[in-house]
Amino acid sequence: xxxxVGADLALRLVGVTKDFGGLRAVDRVALExxxxxxxxxxxxxxxxxxxxxxxxxxxxxxxxxxxTLFGRDVTNTSAHRRAAQGLARTFQxxxxxxxxxxxxxxxxxxxxxxxxxxxxxRPMGVFAELQARARATLxxxxxxxxxxAVVRNLSHGEQRQLEIALALAGRxxxxxxxxPTAGLSPAESRLMAGLLGRxxxxxxxxxxxxxxxxxxxxxxxxxxxxYGCVIADGSRDEVKADPQVREIYLGA
Amino acid sequence: xxxxxxxxxxxxxGVLAGLGPALPAxxxxxxxxxxxxxxxxxxxxxxxxxxxLPSLGQAAYFGVAAYAVALLATERQVGLVGCAxxxxxxxxxTAAVFGVVAIRARGTYFLMITLALGMVVWGLAFRWVSLTKxxxxxxxxxxxxxxxxxxxxxxxxFYFALVTAAVSWALLGLLVTSPFxxxxxxxxxxxxxxxxxxxxxxxxxxxxxxxxxxxxxIAGVLWAYYNGFVGPTDVQLVTSVEALLMTALGGPGTLIxxxxxxxxxxxxxxxxxxxxxxWLLILGAVYIGVxxxxxxxxxxxxxxxxR
Amino acid sequence: MRPDFWVVQTFNGLSYGxxxxxxxxxxxxxxxxxxxxxxxxxxxxxxxxxxxxxxALRTRSFAMSVLAATVAIALIGMAMxxxxxxxxxxxxxxxxLMTIGFALxxxxxxxxxxxxxxxxxxxxxxxxxxxxxxxxxxxxYRIFIVGVAIAVGLGLWLLLDRTRAGAMIRxxxxxxxxxQGVGINVPQISLAVFGLGAGLAALGGVxxxxxxxxxxxxxxxxxxxAFVVVIVGGLGSLxxxxxxxxxxxxxxxxxxxxxxxxxxxxxxxxxxxxxxxxPTGLFGRG
Numbered sequence: 001x002x003x004x005v006g007a008d009l010a011l012r013l014v015g016v017t018k019d020f021g022g023l024r025a026v027d028r029v030a031l032e033x034x035x036x037x038x039x040x041x042x043x044x045x046x047x048x049x050x051x052x053x054x055x056x057x058x059x060x061x062x063x064x065x066x067x068t069l070f071g072r073d074v075t076n077t078s079a080h081r082r083a084a085q086g087l088a089r090t091f092q093x094x095x096x097x098x099x100x101x102x103x104x105x106x107x108x109x110x111x112x113x114x115x116x117x118x119x120x121x122r123p124m125g126v127f128a129e130l131q132a133r134a135r136a137t138l139x140x141x142x143x144x145x146x147x148x149a150v151v152r153n154l155s156h157g158e159q160r161q162l163e164i165a166l167a168l169a170g171r172x173x174x175x176x177x178x179x180p181t182a183g184l185s186p187a188e189s190r191l192m193a194g195l196l197g198r199x200x201x202x203x204x205x206x207x208x209x210x211x212x213x214x215x216x217x218x219x220x221x222x223x224x225x226x227y228g229c230v231i232a233d234g235s236r237d238e239v240k241a242d243p244q245v246r247e248i249y250l251g252a
Numbered sequence: 253x254x255x256x257x258x259x260x261x262x263x264x265x266g267v268l269a270g271l272g273p274a275l276p277a278x279x280x281x282x283x284x285x286x287x288x289x290x291x292x293x294x295x296x297x298x299x300x301x302x303x304x305l306p307s308l309g310q311a312a313y314f315g316v317a318a319y320a321v322a323l324l325a326t327e328r329q330v331g332l333v334g335c336a337x338x339x340x341x342x343x344x345x346t347a348a349v350f351g352v353v354a355i356r357a358r359g360t361y362f363l364m365i366t367l368a369l370g371m372v373v374w375g376l377a378f379r380w381v382s383l384t385k386x387x388x389x390x391x392x393x394x395x396x397x398x399x400x401x402x403x404x405x406x407x408x409x410f411y412f413a414l415v416t417a418a419v420s421w422a423l424l425g426l427l428v429t430s431p432f433x434x435x436x437x438x439x440x441x442x443x444x445x446x447x448x449x450x451x452x453x454x455x456x457x458x459x460x461x462x463x464x465x466x467x468x469x470i471a472g473v474l475w476a477y478y479n480g481f482v483g484p485t486d487v488q489l490v491t492s493v494e495a496l497l498m499t500a501l502g503g504p505g506t507l508i509x510x511x512x513x514x515x516x517x518x519x520x521x522x523x524x525x526x527x528x529x530x531w532l533l534i535l536g537a538v539y540i541g542v543x544x545x546x547x548x549x550x551x552x553x554x555x556x557x558x559r
Numbered sequence: 560m561r562p563d564f565w566v567v568q569t570f571n572g573l574s575y576g577x578x579x580x581x582x583x584x585x586x587x588x589x590x591x592x593x594x595x596x597x598x599x600x601x602x603x604x605x606x607x608x609x610x611x612x613x614x615a616l617r618t619r620s621f622a623m624s625v626l627a628a629t630v631a632i633a634l635i636g637m638a639m640x641x642x643x644x645x646x647x648x649x650x651x652x653x654x655x656l657m658t659i660g661f662a663l664x665x666x667x668x669x670x671x672x673x674x675x676x677x678x679x680x681x682x683x684x685x686x687x688x689x690x691x692x693x694x695x696x697x698x699x700y701r702i703f704i705v706g707v708a709i710a711v712g713l714g715l716w717l718l719l720d721r722t723r724a725g726a727m728i729r730x731x732x733x734x735x736x737x738x739q740g741v742g743i744n745v746p747q748i749s750l751a752v753f754g755l756g757a758g759l760a761a762l763g764g765v766x767x768x769x770x771x772x773x774x775x776x777x778x779x780x781x782x783x784x785a786f787v788v789v790i791v792g793g794l795g796s797l798x799x800x801x802x803x804x805x806x807x808x809x810x811x812x813x814x815x816x817x818x819x820x821x822x823x824x825x826x827x828x829x830x831x832x833x834x835x836x837x838p839t840g841l842f843g844r845g
Contacts, residue, residue, distance in 0.1 A: 306652055306655070353830075353831045353834055356834060357834070359651060360590070360594070360595070360596050360651060360655070360794070361790065361794075361839075363596060363655060364596055364786040364789070364790055365790060365834070367782075367783060367786060368783045368786050368787055368790070368823075368826075368827065368830065369827065371783040371823055372823040372824055372826070372827045374823070375823030375824065376821070376823070376824065379819065379820050379821070380820045380821070381820070382820070488779070489779045489782075489783075490663075490779070493659055493663070496656070496659070497656075497659075500656060530667055530671065531667075532663045532664075532666055532667040532670075533663070533664050533667035533668065533671075535660075535663050536659075536660040536661065536662070536663030536664035536665075536667070537660065537664060538660075539656060539657070539659060539660030539663065540643070540657055540660035540661070540664075542656075543647065543653050543656050543657045543660070544646065544647075544657075547650070547653060
């Protein structure tokens with residue numbers, strides 16, 4: 001199998017490193033994700049997974065290394081510009097707009113990439129297309145019934161669904177999911193897994209997930225992070241059989 | 253819901269307009285004052301209530317516009333349109349310049365920087381005597397003329413202020429219910445989420461800052477004509493502080509709340525001043541009371557009940 | 560400009576900076592531990608001056624007035640924190656608004672008690688007069704102020720760096736939640752730091768009253784200076800407060816001497832420049 005060239009890859013990380021003072025949270029991580037791929041990022045707590053997401057999304061600057069998005073170097077690009085280029089993410093700790101309604105949350109996500117976001121003299125209700133798209137997105141994640149609820153009154157499960165909806169609203173090309181099932185009951189996790197399984201196959205998905213079953217169910221390839229380093233990277237079965245991985249997860 | 257609010261506002265405006273001729277001069281001038289500060293408080297609400305930016309420097313743009321009007325009207329005999337345009341433009345430019353420095357900051361830093369910037373304007377008003385007449389201020393600002401109609405008497409000026417306030421409220425109302433306004437509410441809720449969604453958060457905050465400055469300037473223009481006198485006290489910290497209290501008391505993020513807050517404070521101030529000189533003491537106590545017992549303000553608490 | 564103009568102005572800037580340090584160090588510490596901006600800080604400064612004045616007139620003792628002012632205002636500060644600010648834990652804006660309320664109350668009370676006239680604090684003979692060096696005269700009182708600031712700076716550094724209490728304060732500044740988690744009584748630290756900050760401001764006020772005088776409006780006049788020092792130096796940083804007060808003291812003095820019409824402007828330009836480069840201040844932690 002030939003190594004893909006940069007431009008063919010959805011996401012490419014080379015030597016990505018993040019230091020916090022004396023602490024190296026992410027250590028020379030290399031990652032190559034093809035378009036449409038489903039990749040799971042697993043590792044014990046503190047392995048640097050969310051930090052890596054923050055580096056990829058641009059909310060944290062790298063200390064070293066480069067990040068390429070569909071062939072374009074985004075290492076020094078701001079977070080919002082990366083989002084405009086098709087990168088979307090969810091947050092491990094739910095990061096929604098708590099005082100706004102579910103519909104308003106979705107509308108914010110939908111209008112983000114449109115010129116309408118600067119419209120100042122026409123009320124929101126006039127923008128029928130945005131409203132329709134927002135409702136459609138909410139329906140696709142199963143939140144059609146609670147559009148007028150204020151987000152802080154939603155159940156945790158519904159909030160996690162909204163997290164996904166916000167990320168999907170902008171029609172992203174690369175989706176970073178940070179522990180989508182965090183805090184969900186087994187039943188809710190099942191529903192979430194179903195939702196994620198139905199995602200548009202054209203979207204490239206990189207997912208941090210603690211629930212090993214769901215992670216391996218939804219992803220064809222797995223990258224394992226440990227103390228900020230990639231210690232295994234391959235197909236499900238390859239990673240399951242890797243002795244280092246077994247040691248970390250099943251104990252010596 | 254917008255229609256309901258617009259209807260309620262139209263009724264209030266109508267009632268005030270109708271009451272106008274029936275009221276004696278003193279309460280009429282108080283209501284005029286309340287309307288002027290209502291515009292200032294609304295400008296602050298855009299920043300504080302909707303975007304989550306607590307500014308203690310709105311008096312800067314208020315004062316810059318007021319001084320512009322006062323000086324142009326007294327020294328160059330410029331008419332209403334010219335003065336108003338100059339005042340608002342100057343307020344906008346000041347906000348545009350100050351915004352570049354202030355918007356980089358968040359929360360507490362933002363508060364302190366806007367306070368310091370407000371003091372810069374006060375310092376200039378106080379010290380640049382050759383321009384601003386320093387402590388003496390600029391007096392003798394004549395009431396303007398709208399065509400053939402003179403606004404000298406309390407009633408015509410009241411209508412002038414009422415119309416300006418109503419139009420300001422309508423424009424700001426459109427702003428906060430527009431997609432841009434939703435964006436501001438989003439910023440207030442979670443800046444990181446907005447960045448992740450693709451918004452240039454700095455730009456949105458900056459635009460809100462300049463818009464707030466413009467409307468503070470509109471209030472300043474009215475104030476110069478209303479008061480006939482503009483001095484450093486109009487630009488002092490206490491003015492920004494009073495604007496903040498009006499917004500907090502009325503209800504941040506409700507737009508009409510701050511106008512109500514302005515009314516309460518103006519009436520309280522004038523009523524209290526009849527009996528005691530201890531206005532600031534009472535204002536301070538009201539501040540503390542509001543924070544402890546009505547943190548969402550009057551209108552905010554009312555809306556909360558109805559949800 | 561004669562050479563001693565520069566020397567004298569530099570010295571004046573230094574002594575004003577020294578005063579600002581007393582004011583700003585407390586503000587910076589309060590923010591560091593409690594994350595709130597104390598809008599009543601200028602009030603502590605002014606009340607310190609007024610109280611010191613009253614004590615000085617009654618007891619004819621400069622030392623007594625300094626001590627009484629510092630302790631009394633420290634206690635008032637602690638009462639403010641304990642009975643009012645603590646109720647709004649976590650509500651940053653609410654706490655700031657509350658301190659504004661207190662600032663207004665203090666201002667009016669001062670007007671009520673001491674009236675509208677400016678006063679000068681009587682200064683002991685030992686500290687009056689000047690020192691002749693070269694062609695210039697350096698007022699001894701100003702040298703005294705610099706001395707006090709240096710002593711306080713050293714004392715604070717020793718406290719923070721060498722004592723257990725100081726370590727607890729630094730821990731609380733670094734990460735309040737974590738500090739609470741390892742058993743540090745953060746509310747008690749907050750109370751103590753608030754008292755310390757208020758006392759320092761009052762110390763600045765009573766000593767400052769010796770050459771600036773004390774007058775209505777001094778509270779809101781000095782507050783932006785404290786803010787600029789702390790913004791430029793970085794909130795929560797003691798070296799920042801030192802650097803900031805020096806910078807602001809010098810800039811303000813030279814500004815007033817060379818461009819009297821542009822008062823606060825000479826302050827604003829460098830502040831804007833610094834913030835443009837480093838939004839969290841020179842030594843700030845953001």
